[in-house]
Amino acid sequence: MTTPPLAQFPGQQAQAARDVNTASLCRIGQETVQDIVLRTMEIFQLLRNMQLPNGVTYHPNTHQDRLGKLQEHLRMLSVLFRKLRLVYDKCNENCAGLDAIPTEQLIPYVEDDSSKLDDRGASQMRSASEERREVLEVNKKLKQKNQQLKQIMDQLRNLIWEINSMLAVRS
Numbered sequence: 001m002t003t004p005p006l007a008q009f010p011g012q013q014a015q016a017a018r019d020v021n022t023a024s025l026c027r028i029g030q031e032t033v034q035d036i037v038l039r040t041m042e043i044f045q046l047l048r049n050m051q052l053p054n055g056v057t058y059h060p061n062t063h064q065d066r067l068g069k070l071q072e073h074l075r076m077l078s079v080l081f082r083k084l085r086l087v088y089d090k091c092n093e094n095c096a097g098l099d100a101i102p103t104e105q106l107i108p109y110v111e112d113d114s115s116k117l118d119d120r121g122a123s124q125m126r127s128a129s130e131e132r133r134e135v136l137e138v139n140k141k142l143k144q145k146n147q148q149l150k151q152i153m154d155q156l157r158n159l160i161w162e163i164n165s166m167l168a169v170r171s
Contacts, residue, residue: 022094029087032080039077046070 050066 020090022091025087025091025094029084029091032084032087036077036080036084039073039080043070043073043077046073 046066046069050063050070
């Protein structure tokens with residue numbers, strides 16, 4: 001069984017061309033940018049290898065060949081930039097009806113009340129929160145006890161100082 005060629009269905013082919021989704025367009029745009037970078041690197045490679053016709057070992061045929069390659073790369077670069085512009089315009093056209101969402105809202109660093117967590121995740125968050133609160137309380141009590149011990153050590157040091165002073169005066 002053979003499938004009919006696409007030329008028999010021009011309406012479907014045109015519809016398929018119109019229904020290209022934005023993600024595919026972005027992928028095509030990314031590939032086009034990569035091609036532009038590759039062509040640009042090739043142009044710079046050709047320019048680096050090209051010798052100026054200053055009379056030293058000058059071969060007109062080689063120079064014309066390299067010049068032709070350079071012009072071909074520049075023409076292809078121009079075509080790629082036009083393709084990229086078309087892809088960009090089509091993406092903007094497809095995204096024109098979308099509401100612009102601020103980037104801050106796209107980053108999930110704050111839990112929304114509207115977000116739904118499963119019971120297990122919520123219980124884990126609660127237990128982690130309780131554990132953190134307990135650790136903070138223990139740290140606070142520990143600091144208080146350390147402060148009390150420091151005061152007692154200062155009082156003992158002062159008492160020993162006074163005792164030593166009285167013994168020194170006595171003798």
